[in-house]
Amino acid sequence: MARKIIIDCDPGIDDSLAIMLALSMPDQIELLGITIAAGNSPVEMGYQNALKVLDFMGRLDVPVFMGADRPLRREFINALDTHGSDGLGESFLPETDPAKYVRQERSALEFMAETLRREPASLIALGPMTNIAMLAQKHPDAFDNIEELVSMGGSFRSHGNCSPVAEYNYWCDPDAASIVYEEMDRRKRLISMVGLDVTRRIVLTPDLLAYFKRLDHRIGGFIEKITGFYLDFHWEWEHLIGCVINDPLAVACFADKDLCRGFTSYVQIETGGISIGQSVVDSMHFYRHSPNALVMTEVDTLAFFRLFFSSLLGVDKSELDLLPQLIRTDSRTIDD
Ligand code: BDR
Ligand code: CA
Numbered sequence: 001m002a003r004k005i006i007i008d009c010d011p012g013i014d015d016s017l018a019i020m021l022a023l024s025m026p027d028q029i030e031l032l033g034i035t036i037a038a039g040n041s042p043v044e045m046g047y048q049n050a051l052k053v054l055d056f057m058g059r060l061d062v063p064v065f066m067g068a069d070r071p072l073r074r075e076f077i078n079a080l081d082t083h084g085s086d087g088l089g090e091s092f093l094p095e096t097d098p099a100k101y102v103r104q105e106r107s108a109l110e111f112m113a114e115t116l117r118r119e120p121a122s123l124i125a126l127g128p129m130t131n132i133a134m135l136a137q138k139h140p141d142a143f144d145n146i147e148e149l150v151s152m153g154g155s156f157r158s159h160g161n162c163s164p165v166a167e168y169n170y171w172c173d174p175d176a177a178s179i180v181y182e183e184m185d186r187r188k189r190l191i192s193m194v195g196l197d198v199t200r201r202i203v204l205t206p207d208l209l210a211y212f213k214r215l216d217h218r219i220g221g222f223i224e225k226i227t228g229f230y231l232d233f234h235w236e237w238e239h240l241i242g243c244v245i246n247d248p249l250a251v252a253c254f255a256d257k258d259l260c261r262g263f264t265s266y267v268q269i270e271t272g273g274i275s276i277g278q279s280v281v282d283s284m285h286f287y288r289h290s291p292n293a294l295v296m297t298e299v300d301t302l303a304f305f306r307l308f309f310s311s312l313l314g315v316d317k318s319e320l321d322l323l324p325q326l327i328r329t330d331s332r333t334i335d336d
Helices: 013-023 043-056 108-118 130-138 140-144 168-172 174-186 206-215 217-238 247-255 301-313
Strands: 003-009 029-036 064-066 121-125 146-152 191-194 260-265 267-269 279-281 293-299
Touching: 003 013, 003 108, 003 247, 013 029, 013 043, 013 217, 013 247, 013 301, 029 043, 029 108, 029 247, 043 064, 064 108, 108 121, 108 130, 108 140, 121 247, 130 140, 130 174, 146 174, 146 247, 168 174, 174 191, 174 267, 191 247, 206 217, 206 301, 247 301
Parallel strands: 003 029, 003 121, 029 064, 121 146, 146 191, 191 293
Antiparallel strands: 260 293, 267 279
């Protein structure tokens, strides 16, 4: 039976791919709604981008809710340098016709609280965790009802992407991330931390894009349109031909528990100083503290792309005969 989820995100190029993936797995995932936080793009832009993606997928029935417009305490720093001035790789897709969807009056926080009070559901966090921290603080009973919490964020051994040690989602709102890890700790629950150690292994290359387009020109063309800017960015900063698509891995990990492997550990998020936003993973058990996270360290890259392609294309994995030769399972970034 499909598991119910809420995606909390900041679209964002890779957030958009994650939403597309979630919608393409109806047997595993029922997407109850999408909540937006300020992150890659300002919140209103993220809201519009989510609608554009839903429109493209023909799924404007999925409600989108506006959330926090800034981090809890820190000054807001977006990532439009990475995602383009429109947050969608400067694809400049037209705004979705307001007649085609219902503009939700409830806030992201209200939607999360009401939904989780009514029924347990999982949360897949793909942006700064501002909305989720507010849920923990203002509606602890609803927070209790989170079935599984998967967070794309942080890093263990991999370097950061905003500072030597910090990943963007946690760096953008370190206070929120810190609260969410603490609240999960208080409840003796585990966050699945899908951080840069594993997402850096998910490189969408021009070859993969070309293959996708051969199999489905419409969806492949859309992905190409929104990722072009991202590819240029990776070339400039990482000397990489391809782009790291972080967020879909969190959705894939949720759906297929064999895709990523890791270890459980106590994790805290640094909220100040030069390592602000760092996920401090106590892998050596210095603090003698019970774990609050499952820190992912290994991923089967080929299996991810099999899932990504087959779900979005609606074909059987066995039909993707060219994939193994196009995937660099040893994908390496500047990290290695
Ligand atoms: C994360 O930050 C954003 O730029 C991406 O959307 C992803 O969620 C990677 O650090
Ligand atoms: Ca994101």
